[in-house]
Amino acid sequence: MAECFSLQNVLETFKSSLSDNKEVYIKYYIAGWRELVSFMNSLGTVFSFISKDAVNKIQILENFLASENGSHYLTIQSMLKFELDNELVDLTKRANHPESGCRTLLRLHRALLWLELFLERLRTSTEESKTSVMCSEAYNESLARHHAWIIRKATGVAFCALPGRDAFFEVMNAGSHEEVVNLLGEALPLISEVYQITEDLYAKNNLLELP
Template identity: 55%
Template sequence: MAAAAAAGAFSLREVLEAFQRCVTEQREVLLEPYLSGWRGLIRFLQSLGTVFSFISKDAVAKVSLLEGHCGGRQGQQYVSLQSMVRHELAAGPAALRARSDSGCRTVLRLHRALRWLQLFLEGLRSGDSRTSVVCTDAYNASLAAYHPWVVRKAATVAFCALPSRDAFLEIMNVGPREEAVAMLGEAIPYIGDVYSITQELFAQHKLLDLP
């Protein structure tokens, strides 16, 4: 795993291990492995060239912002999503909504993108459709609602140039196609678990529509 990270190459195993470490026995989502998983997913997006740059560049900025919170003077408040939400809501909902650099707002943007990636990877695993169709369907079911028309149009056009499923499975860097499919089957439930916990937490505190 370290070798893959050092080389800057995507490794599905790295993402799997990060999201495995995310959820505690108390069902809290730890931010350190969450961000580690996202760094792996960003390498996946970047390995595909400019097609996903409109998502990967935004994810890089959001991960960097969260890393700043985690490593800052109040880093102990950013150990988990739950502690972050408690800390940032302590100032009041209005103050939180006014902050463009809040951890909650930043996680919400990553959360929406994670749903798209979850659906896309699930589609790759099942292999029922062409990658362009899988990616477009996943995008329309998740991120599209939060993007202006011009971005949605550009995205769907770009998706038409996606490589084949076999090419995607090779990018996973875990060996033969069968191994990649099997590891996707392992990884997707962990990603889905993190997504579900985050969705429930943000819904509970009415944070799903942060500006």
Template identity: 30%
Template sequence: MGVKSKAAVAIVVLLLFLGSLWLQGGLDYHWDACLKGYNQQNKPHQLHNSSGVDGAQVPQVLEGCPGQTFQVSRLVTHLHAATAYASDVLLQPYLSSWDELVRFMEALGPMVGLISKEIESKTSVIRQLALQAEKNPEAELDSDVHSVNTVSTEAGTENNVESSQHTGAYHSVRSMIWAELDQGVVNFQHHTDSGCRTLLRLHRALLWLKLFLEKLAETPVAGRLRSPSELCREAYQSTLANHHTWFVRRAAELAFIAMPERAFFFRLVCVQDQEDLSRVLNKVVQAIGEVYDRTQKALEENGMLDLP
């Protein structure tokens, strides 16, 4: 075997290992819509008229992209559904948002797509826990914990009515946290496969993707647009790299080298230029930011930002 062939094999091995370590392990489960109250529609997302960062209006409708597995309109729909009522994040649309983000990563090529496999395993853990809770209703929350879904004083009657229609330990981020604390399955000293620990790993990865898309939406600096590879590496270094070992960080660098050029992202979201890409991505970043901030607050309030 030649030197080049050996190097190629080594890179593949490193990336496979990265995929297994990216979010520190997981299980491979499958779940068919075990949570209720959220209807996934593969329709173009109706965007409200609003101004982007540069003051320009975002197009009212994000149409689907023909021939693309990843659909930015579907991602925004799921993200908005996850924040359907105040102060919480609904888990089913949250996980559906991750399904779409996995498609986004897989569209970037096999090297980057390897990372998505571990994210899929994390979403599967929460889905399996939700399925188990649904099969064992006697293990569900008591009425005090269910009340988390109706604590929205500032949200008004409409949100309270909507919240009261949704119950269950794994219905939302806050209900899951309260349920697992109540059941004693969250360990603050040792690794357990709790939904809260799994959510924290997804939460950290979401910040990485949010920052990457935010940077990808930036306007040129001194007439130069930096490469997606450079931007993704920079976003990683300021987020997930803080939680990874030296070996995983080095393997991640290899994955980012294979990142496609900027023109690929134009095609991926069906836009013609950087200006249009910025408008679309700014809307995505805004939606991700709302989900991230609510999750961050819930985890922080319960001392879960450093679960082992």
């Protein structure tokens, strides 16, 4: 895991994750996620309930990449085809394959939307904007519907403890506020594209609600 978060690294890893024909390389997808975990961790324990789960999911996908079937896990597209063709995905209940690559990546995919929405709000925010409000709005539009009530409640409380806007700009290690905003403007469309390609792929295969 990166010792010091770098927004530039997020930009580069998500750019590297897209092949010429718009397949998504899992190696770079999870490298980008490692950077995002570093970003969350640099803000203290507020996001630990998401970052710890993300680290767990990253490890599962890395294990698949390193396994004898690793060649089938090079891209999200090849992973879905391999697991579906070989009935390695629990489509209705978690039974035989509770940690399939498809299910594991779907959890990261859902969290990626929350981060994308939050960072976009941060990019367009003003000095008066409250990070707790921006984060809560992004959460309610993305992850909330996948979480039990008790988690949603705890999350709402946790977001109230978020540091101010300046602290977020500082941990991005990308220079002045203007430079951070410009770099977010480059990185977020890439994250959005990777998200949408994955979303469309999962939707086409009826996998968006895997248990």
